[in-house]
Amino acid sequence: QKEVEQNSGPLSVPEGAIASLxxxxxxxxxxxxxWYRQYSGKSPELIMSIYSNGDKEDGRFTAQLxxxxxxxxxxxxxxxxxxxxxxxxxxxxxxxxxGADGLTFGKGTHLxxxx
Amino acid sequence: DGGITQxxxxxxxxxxxxxxxxxxxxxxxxxxxxYRQDPGQGLxxxxxxxxxxxxxxxxxxEGYSVSREKKESxxxxxxxxxxxxxxFYLCASTxxxxxxxTIYFGEGSWLTVV
Numbered sequence: 001q002k003e004v005e006q007n008s009g010p011l012s013v014p015e016g017a018i019a020s021l022x023x024x025x026x027x028x029x030x031x032x033x034x035w036y037r038q039y040s041g042k043s044p045e046l047i048m049s050i051y052s053n054g055d056k057e058d059g060r061f062t063a064q065l066x067x068x069x070x071x072x073x074x075x076x077x078x079x080x081x082x083x084x085x086x087x088x089x090x091x092x093x094x095x096x097x098x099g100a101d102g103l104t105f106g107k108g109t110h111l112x113x114x115x
Numbered sequence: 116d117g118g119i120t121q122x123x124x125x126x127x128x129x130x131x132x133x134x135x136x137x138x139x140x141x142x143x144x145x146x147x148x149x150y151r152q153d154p155g156q157g158l159x160x161x162x163x164x165x166x167x168x169x170x171x172x173x174x175x176x177e178g179y180s181v182s183r184e185k186k187e188s189x190x191x192x193x194x195x196x197x198x199x200x201x202x203f204y205l206c207a208s209t210x211x212x213x214x215x216x217t218i219y220f221g222e223g224s225w226l227t228v229v
Binding site: 004008034042043044045046049088090102103104105106107108 | 146148150155156157158159160163173205207217218219220221222223
């Protein structure tokens with residue numbers, strides 16, 4: 001069974017600093033990796049997706065993937081209080097072309113941005 | 116607006132009662148999913164469907180049932196066999212041809228046993 005591991009936190013970061021969130025996964029066949037943000041009582045919203053080794057940047061967010069180490073990370077630059085949420089790492093399997101058996105989620109890291 | 120609509124947002128179930136959560140999408144997505152989330156926990160897959168009239172069990176299917184009679188609809192029934200149904204239920208979908216098979220979520224349904 002696929003496993004996705006995250007530090008549950010809370011991770012406390014001062015406003016304006018860089019928040020670094022980490023995730024490891026067990027299935028070497030995984031090809032698609034996602035970061036979702038979830039506010040309390042709300043559904044997850046997609047922040048970043050990454051499919052190949054290296055960095056992918058989108059605004060203040062950077063996703064990093066290292067398939068050899070089975071490691072995914074999310075960096076949030078210039079952290080804002082509105083970034084305070086739970087961040088879920090999710091991994092798909094090796095199925096080509098679609099969602100197939102769905103995503104396997106980590107339990108999430110609770111991020112707190114201190115004003 | 117395109118999206119995934121779940122209803123009801125809040126639902127109360129009595130012991131021994133079956134309840135059905137609705138999920139409708141107008142995104143023309145092929146695959147649909149039901150996840151369950153318990154407080155402080157990640158999401159766990161209950162059932163998924165890749166095409167109409169076909170669906171597969173996820174990790175925690177016991178006590179649940181689904182149907183996929185239309186591409187747009189994937190209702191979830193929580194049966195009396197589910198002994199601990201109080202949770203946040205999330206419906207999601209993706210297009211099989213969509214790049215990277217990104218999954219999008221509805222707003223969720225809260226189910227409480229009373």
